[in-house]
Amino acid sequence: MEENNEDDSSSSISSSSDSSDDSEDTSDQETSDKENEDKQKKKASYPHKVKIYAEVMSNDLNTVNIWRFGKHPEAAVEHLEMSHHLRQIILQYSMIQNMTTSYIKKTLNHHWDNYPQYRLPFPKQINNIVANIRRRERLTNDPLLAIKQLAINSPHLIFNYHYEIEDPYSFRVGIHCTYAIQSLLLYGSRNGVGLDSSWRNKNENRAPVTFLITSDFHKRLVPGPVYISADIKTDTLKLFLKTVKKNVENEALALVNDLHKPDSALAPFSSDLIQQAQAVVNQKSWDPLFFMIDKSKAEKNALQQVWSKVSIRLCQFHVIQALLRWEVDNVTDSSKPKLSRIQKFKLCWAFRELQRASDENEWLQMKKVFEARVASISPSQASLIIQYFEVNWFSQYWRDMWTDIGLPEGHNRDYISTNNFTERAFKMFDQIFLQNRANKSTYRLVCIIAYEWFEYFRQWKEQDPKPVSSKYFQTTQKAHALWNAGLIKEIAVENNQRRWQVTEL
Numbered sequence: 122m123e124e125n126n127e128d129d130s131s132s133s134i135s136s137s138s139d140s141s142d143d144s145e146d147t148s149d150q151e152t153s154d155k156e157n158e159d160k161q162k163k164k165a166s167y168p169h170k171v172k173i174y175a176e177v178m179s180n181d182l183n184t185v186n187i188w189r190f191g192k193h194p195e196a197a198v199e200h201l202e203m204s205h206h207l208r209q210i211i212l213q214y215s216m217i218q219n220m221t222t223s224y225i226k227k228t229l230n231h232h233w234d235n236y237p238q239y240r241l242p243f244p245k246q247i248n249n250i251v252a253n254i255r256r257r258e259r260l261t262n263d264p265l266l267a268i269k270q271l272a273i274n275s276p277h278l279i280f281n282y283h284y285e286i287e288d289p290y291s292f293r294v295g296i297h298c299t300y301a302i303q304s305l306l307l308y309g310s311r312n313g314v315g316l317d318s319s320w321r322n323k324n325e326n327r328a329p330v331t332f333l334i335t336s337d338f339h340k341r342l343v344p345g346p347v348y349i350s351a352d353i354k355t356d357t358l359k360l361f362l363k364t365v366k367k368n369v370e371n372e373a374l375a376l377v378n379d380l381h382k383p384d385s386a387l388a389p390f391s392s393d394l395i396q397q398a399q400a401v402v403n404q405k406s407w408d409p410l411f412f413m414i415d416k417s418k419a420e421k422n423a424l425q426q427v428w429s430k431v432s433i434r435l436c437q438f439h440v441i442q443a444l445l446r447w448e449v450d451n452v453t454d455s456s457k458p459k460l461s462r463i464q465k466f467k468l469c470w471a472f473r474e475l476q477r478a479s480d481e482n483e484w485l486q487m488k489k490v491f492e493a494r495v496a497s498i499s500p501s502q503a504s505l506i507i508q509y510f511e512v513n514w515f516s517q518y519w520r521d522m523w524t525d526i527g528l529p530e531g532h533n534r535d536y537i538s539t540n541n542f543t544e545r546a547f548k549m550f551d552q553i554f555l556q557n558r559a560n561k562s563t564y565r566l567v568c569i570i571a572y573e574w575f576e577y578f579r580q581w582k583e584q585d586p587k588p589v590s591s592k593y594f595q596t597t598q599k600a601h602a603l604w605n606a607g608l609i610k611e612i613a614v615e616n617n618q619r620r621w622q623v624t625e626l
Contacts, residue, residue: 203242215254264564297346308335309409315543322559342542358423369407373398386579435522436540458502479525
């Protein structure tokens with residue numbers, strides 16, 4: 122490229138009409154005058170003092186002649202643009218989950234040496250880029266509506282999505298994957314399933330998040346499908362559970378007919394999985410060993426409407442917790458007993474003995490023993506304590522769920538006494554995937570569950586440390602960066618499993 126700089130007093134655009142030969146005829150002279158007049162009009166159309174012309178000649182298309190009118194001093198550094206490449210890197214990092222502005226600045230430090238000083242961004246510029254990319258105006262205004270696009274693009278991950286802008290209380294969405302469905306099929310009929318809901322710090326809409334959790338052969342929790350809904354009423358949970366039941370039964374049929382293959386994470390248990398699938402097909406129903414719940418009428422009613430004969434167990438920890446809180450909650454409330462720590466210990470021991478009633482006759486006998494023990498523990502408050510148990514725990518509606526009467530046939534209360542697996546799942550989700558921060562966007566919550574929650578358990582090995590090391594977070598962030606940069610390509614589908622490869626950098 123050739124560059125020519127000239128002053129206003131001396132510069133001009135080269136033209137064959139700057140001089141005329143006396144031998145030219147009148148026609149050529151008129152043509153030249155007309156060209157000069159057109160150029161003068163073109164110059165007059167530029168009101169600014171600084172003008173730049175780029176000229177490419179037909180005899181040399183590889184050369185551009187640039188003509189500049191006037192001169193100007195060097196631009197100040199603060200007025201120059203940052204590197205466009207660095208800008209793209211900042212934009213990519215801004216879209217990674219849990220990536221803060223301060224962490225982006227630290228991550229960019231290793232790029233600085235490759236650029237001159239005047240091409241580097243100022244801290245304020247980085248702040249503005251991150252804030253701009255995360256503005257609500259750039260996203261769908263309603264995160265519940267944005268989930269619709271995810272449901273359309275990933276039907277293998279999203280089910281039962283429904284939302285109407287006019288009726289926000291109609292919102293619901295289920296998240297699952299092949300691994301979660303096959304895990305319920307493999308472990309549910311042996312180790313039971315836990316059901317619980319939580320809305321604390323999960324999303325700004327306070328939409329409850331419902332987990333289905335089972336445990337593997339090593340008594341380690343394994344996730345099942347997840348449901349996010351506007352409420353956790355009986356009809357809402359019934360739809361969720363009914364859909365999960367149908368999906369597990371359909372997956373069992375597909376496995377038996379060799380239409381689906383076991384998930385790669387469950388490959389070591391393929392024979393057990395096929396055996397469980399065949400049992401479901403033969404029975405024409407998937408029936409877990411039991412369901413463990415908290416004291417929730419909506420959960421109990423929904424389960425009984427989907428599985429009429431399933432064993433439902435009530436987490437005994439909540440019974441003990443209710444007793445221990447007597448002195449803490451409503452201290453001035455005369456309707457609640459006031460017991461010392463020793464009295465509470467004796468009452469819990471008497472309650473645990475009462476749990477061992479395995480039929481109606483034993484219940485009547487052991488209830489009398491329990492009442493006698495309560496009278497000896499606190500004679501002045503015995504009637505108040507018995508009344509509390511009669512109302513909250515001794516009714517037919519709850520009794521069989523926390524005593525041995527409602528246990529699955531041939532089983533005792535070992536590993537069937539608390540909802541600890543599900544409670545631990547929520548704690549793990551908050552610690553690892555939300556980093557103990559309050560999540561705002563429901564859309565982000567759905568993405569975390571769909572793309573990270575299930576995958577974490579698929580990749581976890583027995584030798585991996587608990588809690589998760591920082592290496593896991595670093596690997597996840599690098600994976601997001603590669604994906605956002607378009608450096609991942611799908612290479613093959615083998616045994617119904619999609620595979621990807623990192624392209625050459």
